[in-house]
Amino acid sequence: MRKRRRREILIETDVFVAAIDHEDPHHEEAREVITGYSIVLSPYTLIEMDLLIRSRIIIVKDYCQFWYKVYSLLDQYKIKIIIPSPLHHAEAQEIRARYDLTYFDSLHAAVAIVNKMKLVSYDEKAYGKIKDLNYAHPHTLIMKDTFEG
Numbered sequence: 001m002r003k004r005r006r007r008e009i010l011i012e013t014d015v016f017v018a019a020i021d022h023e024d025p026h027h028e029e030a031r032e033v034i035t036g037y038s039i040v041l042s043p044y045t046l047i048e049m050d051l052l053i054r055s056r057i058i059i060v061k062d063y064c065q066f067w068y069k070v071y072s073l074l075d076q077y078k079i080k081i082i083i084p085s086p087l088h089h090a091e092a093q094e095i096r097a098r099y100d101l102t103y104f105d106s107l108h109a110a111v112a113i114v115n116k117m118k119l120v121s122y123d124e125k126a127y128g129k130i131k132d133l134n135y136a137h138p139h140t141l142i143m144k145d146t147f148e149g
Helices: 013-020 027-036 045-054 063-076 086-099 103-114 138-148
Strands: 008-011 038-041 118-120 134-136
Touching (some): 008 027, 008 103, 013 027, 013 045, 013 063, 027 138, 045 063, 086 103, 103 118, 118 138, 134 138
Parallel strands (some): 008 038, 008 118, 118 134
16 A cells, blocks of 8 residues: 555544444545544544434444544544634534535534645535535545555
8 A cells, every 4th residue: 555645634424434334335445544644533523423323323332342442543543633613613504504514514514624624525415515625535535645646
């Protein structure tokens, strides 16, 4: 595998979950993203994941053990979590009003916009239409860097 440039990118919850879940169809690609870039998470990613677990959309065998493994993964790959900001909520509200995104999608987009970062997600339908957002699909990100590197 070719070494990627180590610029910081913000990954959305879907990419993070795919990297964790060995059965996810995007698992290998998501792992390539988290191992090939300096990864940053939205401060709202862990909350979104917790709600997905509590609503049984994501099934974990051992709740506490799952979070310990997430902690280890964050530490192993030096994944940072951005500090929450009131500006995220203000920007997210404008995004929801303009683009009809979900609560968490609007927050992740807002974090990327406010912090001037590229947002990487599989949800091109949600993020591809946002004017001020620097968005990339994981496959596109990897392929672009493969050919530019």
